[in-house]
Amino acid sequence: MPLIELKDIAKTYIIGDGLPVHALNKVSLTIEPGEFLAIMGPSGSGKSTLLAILGLLDKADSGEYKLLDKEISRLTDNEYARLRNHFFGFVFQMFNLLPRLNVTENAALPFIYSAEAGTADRARVVSTLRQIGLGDRLNHRPNQLSGGQQQRVAVARALANKPLVILADEPTGNLDSRSAGEIIGILKELNRQGNTIIMVTHEPDLAQAATRQLLLSDGRIVSDTRKETRPVVELPAARLQQAQHRRSLTLSGVGNYIFEAGVTLLSNKLRSFLSILGVLIGVAAVIAMLAIGTGAKRSVEKTMSSMGSNLLMVSASFRQQGVSLGASASPTRFTFEDLAALKRLEGVSRVAPNVSGRAQVVAQNRNWNTSIVGTSTDYQFVRNSVPVTGRFFTEEENNARAKVAVLGKTVVDELFGGASPLGQSVRINRISFTVVGVLPEKGSSGPQNNDDQIIVPVKTAMYRLLGEDYIRRFDVQVADAAALPAVQAAIVPVIGKLHRMTDSQMENISVRNMAEIQAAITEMASTFTILLGSIAAVSLLVGGIGIMNIMLVMVIERTREIGLRKALGAENFDIMLQFLIEATLICVLGGLLGIALGSLISVAISVFAGWNVLISTGSIVLALTFSILTGIIFGLWPALRAARLLPIIALRYE
Ligand code: ADP
Numbered sequence: 278m279p280l281i282e283l284k285d286i287a288k289t290y291i292i293g294d295g296l297p298v299h300a301l302n303k304v305s306l307t308i309e310p311g312e313f314l315a316i317m318g319p320s321g322s323g324k325s326t327l328l329a330i331l332g333l334l335d336k337a338d339s340g341e342y343k344l345l346d347k348e349i350s351r352l353t354d355n356e357y358a359r360l361r362n363h364f365f366g367f368v369f370q371m372f373n374l375l376p377r378l379n380v381t382e383n384a385a386l387p388f389i390y391s392a393e394a395g396t397a398d399r400a401r402v403v404s405t406l407r408q409i410g411l412g413d414r415l416n417h418r419p420n421q422l423s424g425g426q427q428q429r430v431a432v433a434r435a436l437a438n439k440p441l442v443i444l445a446d447e448p449t450g451n452l453d454s455r456s457a458g459e460i461i462g463i464l465k466e467l468n469r470q471g472n473t474i475i476m477v478t479h480e481p482d483l484a485q486a487a488t489r490q491l492l493l494s495d496g497r498i499v500s501d502t503r504k505e506t507r508p509v510v511e512l513p514a515a516r517l518q519q520a521q522h523r524r525s526l527t528l529s530g531v532g533n534y535i536f537e538a539g540v541t542l543l544s545n546k547l548r549s550f551l552s553i554l555g556v557l558i559g560v561a562a563v564i565a566m567l568a569i570g571t572g573a574k575r576s577v578e579k580t581m582s583s584m585g586s587n588l589l590m591v592s593a594s595f596r597q598q599g600v601s602l603g604a605s606a607s608p609t610r611f612t613f614e615d616l617a618a619l620k621r622l623e624g625v626s627r628v629a630p631n632v633s634g635r636a637q638v639v640a641q642n643r644n645w646n647t648s649i650v651g652t653s654t655d656y657q658f659v660r661n662s663v664p665v666t667g668r669f670f671t672e673e674e675n676n677a678r679a680k681v682a683v684l685g686k687t688v689v690d691e692l693f694g695g696a697s698p699l700g701q702s703v704r705i706n707r708i709s710f711t712v713v714g715v716l717p718e719k720g721s722s723g724p725q726n727n728d729d730q731i732i733v734p735v736k737t738a739m740y741r742l743l744g745e746d747y748i749r750r751f752d753v754q755v756a757d758a759a760a761l762p763a764v765q766a767a768i769v770p771v772i773g774k775l776h777r778m779t780d781s782q783m784e785n786i787s788v789r790n791m792a793e794i795q796a797a798i799t800e801m802a803s804t805f806t807i808l809l810g811s812i813a814a815v816s817l818l819v820g821g822i823g824i825m826n827i828m829l830v831m832v833i834e835r836t837r838e839i840g841l842r843k844a845l846g847a848e849n850f851d852i853m854l855q856f857l858i859e860a861t862l863i864c865v866l867g868g869l870l871g872i873a874l875g876s877l878i879s880v881a882i883s884v885f886a887g888w889n890v891l892i893s894t895g896s897i898v899l900a901l902t903f904s905i906l907t908g909i910i911f912g913l914w915p916a917l918r919a920a921r922l923l924p925i926i927a928l929r930y931e
Contacts (some may be wrong), residue, residue: 278346280441280473281308281331286340288326288496300326301337302496310441313468314475315484318493324477325446327493331475332365332444333357334844335925355848359524362390362846366435368445369928372427373841374419374434377544378537380406381415384433389533390846391438392524398437405433409463425456432463434845443467445476449483461486524848531858538859542866549863552827555820556867556907557874560900562813564875564892567899569882570806572890576720577802580727581795587758588659588791589765591619591751591772609776609785610747616653618771619753624760627655630735631750634743638731640692640703647688648730649705651738659754662732667699667714675734678741683714686728705731706742726887761790814903820867821907828860828915839919840927853920860912861905868904872897 288301300323308314308331316324329335330342333349336357342350349360366387374383384402388394406415409429419427428448435443445464449457465486468474476487484490492500542549593609611630619628632651637644656662657669670681682703689698698712710733719727739745755764765788773783789797832839839852847855879890 279307279343280310280312280345281306282341282343282346283307283331284341284343286327286330286337286342288323288330288335288337299496301330303340304496304498306491306498306501308442308473308475310473311468311471312473312475312489313465313487314473314489314491315487316475316477316491316493317479317481317484318499320479322493323496324479324493326496328444328446328475328477329925331442332367332844333361334367334928335923355850358390358843358846358848361844362387362438364441365844366438366440366443367844368428368431368435368443368448369841370447370450371837372419372424372431372451373837373928374427374430375838375841376419377540379416379418380411380422380430383419383430384437386434386842387437387845389530390524390842390848390851394438402433402437405436406430409433423456424452425459428452428456428460429463432460432467436467438846440472442473442475445474447477447479449478449480457483526854531854534855534858535862537855538862541859542862548827552824552863553867553870555823556817556864556904557820557871559813559817559820559907560868560871560904561875561878562816563810563900563903564872564896565878565882565890566809566813567806567896568875568879568890568892569888570802570809571893571896572879572883572888574799574802574806575891576889577798578795580719581791581798587755587761589753589755589761589768589788590790590794591753591768591786591788592749593786609772609778609782611749611751611772612747612775614775615772616748616751618775619751619768622764622767622771624755624757624764625753626756627659627754629653629656629659629752629754630748631752632735632738632743632745632748634738634745636706636731636742638688638692638703638705640698640701643692643694645688645691647685649738649742650730650732651735651743652732653735655754656732656752659752662716662719664714665717666697667712669714669732670734675736678737679734680708680710680737680741681713681734682710683716683732684712685716685730685732686718687726688729688731689715703731705733708741720889765790817903817907821864821911824860824863824908825911825915827863828856828912829918831859832856832915832919835919836922836927836930839922840924840930843922843924844928849920852922853916856916856919857909857912860916861908864904864908864912865901868901871904872900875900 283304283306286301286304287299290298290300292298304323304327316327318324326335330337337350340350341348344360344364349356352360375386378386381403384406385399388398403415406412409432411426411429411433414422414426419430422430428451443464448464449460452460461483464474464476468488474487476483478484488505489501489503491498591611593611616628616630619625629652634649635646636649637646639645653675654669654672657664663669664683667683669683670679674681682705684692684698684703689695692698692703693701698715701712702709703712704710716728716730716732733742735748739748753764753768755761768788769783769786772778772786776782842852876892879892882888883890
């Protein structure tokens with residue numbers, strides 16, 4: 278049975294000006310097992326085209342190709358890839374070794390694309406390398422070898438899968454005559470051991486080594502001479518069956534791609550670092566922004582729940598067609614009569630009025646700008662703010678407009694450096710106040726620091742400090758939660774009556790319970806978080822585009838590598854997977870480093886700015902998922918481009 282039978286093979290190229298070039302013109306050829314065939318002819322006569330078609334790197338336009346008596350011209354690209362892996366070993370003029378891999382890894386490359394290769398096969402590759410004199414170079418990189426040594430590695434690679442045919446395209450074209458002689462010697466020895474060899478050469482000397490010489494001219498065979506006949510070699514026909522099995526994706530296969538992707542990234546550290554940086558910044562931004570957003574939301578919720586659920590907040594707003602313009606435009610100015618009336622309402626246990634403003638505060642020689650809140654004795658109970666040291670002011674002090682103050686923790690730190698301020702005097706807007714107590718620590722709600730305030734009696738605040746003659750707001754505490762709706766409904770009419778308001782004016786008074794306020798704030802905080810998160814996501818997008826860019830450059834740079842891998846039996850899916858894994862690895866590394874950096878930034882913000890931050894597992898999972906998706910989405914197109922390259926075109930790419 279012949280090994281290969283070609284019948285009427287034709288290949289025509291249409292060149293620039295539309296003229297057809299018949300690279301092969303009805304070539305028929307039978308190759309027996311064990312032959313050493315030299316294909317010769319002038320440049321442009323079709324030698325390489327014939328070799329590419331014989332090696333299934335290219336398809337003929339017409340004609341038949343029988344491999345071990347089976348017609349294979351109609352097989353798919355992937356079936357061709359499997360046949361190449363099992364039946365052909367290639368030796369190229371340009372060696373085509375992968376610079377990142379060492380000698381052994383290069384020679385074992387075909388195993389990536391075959392299902393059966395095991396440790397015994399790897400050991401065989403090493404012993405082949407030893408036999409051809411590379412025993413002391415096993416861990417060297419290709420660029421540490423001479424041309425002749427590199428070509429020997431390529432021969433070992435061609436032999437790795439025990440091919441039926443070794444195809445060599447000008448294997449000595451880039452070598453000095455001594456190395457050329459050595460390579461020919463190796464090929465001859467391989468042929469003597471029963472290997473079929475097909476070699477393209479234009480040097481008649483080298484062709485002498487072959488047992489049969491084919492001369493091409495203008496795409497036709499013009500002479501075919503056999504020097505000697507080889508003893509018939511038995512062919513393992515079962516291998517044809519074997520070669521058609523689909524190889525399934527294995528864990529070790531994927532592991533191998535990840536390893537190679539890592540080696541690739543390490544081989545160009547600066548570029549890898551820059552592409553990782555894009556994702557890193559994006560993910561760090563996402564993590565930090567979400568941490569700030571979530572932290573703010575949590576502390577607002579905490580503050581809210583510490584205030585208790587029996588609280589109603591009464592404020593005035595000036596509404597026009599449903600738009601709230603805030604308290605400043607309000608026509609309703611609450612009075613002490615309102616306060617008294619609210620206190621008398623059935624079910625109400627306490628009412629704390631509220632006026633506020635900012636003021637410059639001085640103690641000894643220190644200065645601080647803070648918020649001043651004027652309220653009544655009830656405040657400490659309504660707002661869970663019974664002083665930790667000292668006391669709150671009394672109702673008598675309020676009525677007497679006494680100059681007494683209760684300080685928040687931050688104010689104490691700023692003005693007294695942590696020393697006890699009790700009995701000391703502070704000047705608020707140049708008026709001297711005596712400190713009577715310190716408020717319990719509340720923490721901050723996002724950017725708002727709840728400990729940065731001074732509480733003074735409401736009347737003192739209004740008439741001595743802020744120059745206001747009305748109350749802005751009331752906090753109303755209800756004795757029993759069950760009475761809440763009734764009290765909520767009763768408040769507006771009571772105030773409305775005192776101010777002789779019309780129904781529409783009364784609509785400007787808002788009475789909200791904690792649940793409503795909490796819902797509103799939570800919603801605001803969520804919007805804030807989403808906003809921050811989306812801004813950060815944009816930077817991730819930019820990082821992704823950077824990766825796509827790099828990957829496209831990589832595909833172009835590595836076109837010959839892709840060609841080589843396809844020659845060794847890589848299917849389209851293998852090439853796609855390899856590039857996809859590389860892109861994803863960049864993104865995962867960027868993602869992990871980004872999570873670390875983002876967490877660091879969040880912690881720094883909480884330490885230096887005093888904001889509450891919260892890094893949730895959710896945001897970490899989200900960021901990691903996003904970065905993996907970025908890798909897959911932005912890597913997909915370059916990967917598909919790589920996968921679709923035709924082997925012969927990729928190999929010829931300059
Ligand atoms: P050889 O190897 O004998 O030098 P080739 O097989 O490379 O010859 O080429 C045979 C002919 O086909 C030449 O005229 C060449 O210009 C043409 N040819 C080969 N490949 C292509 C291609 N991809 N596109 C257009 N023309 C091609």
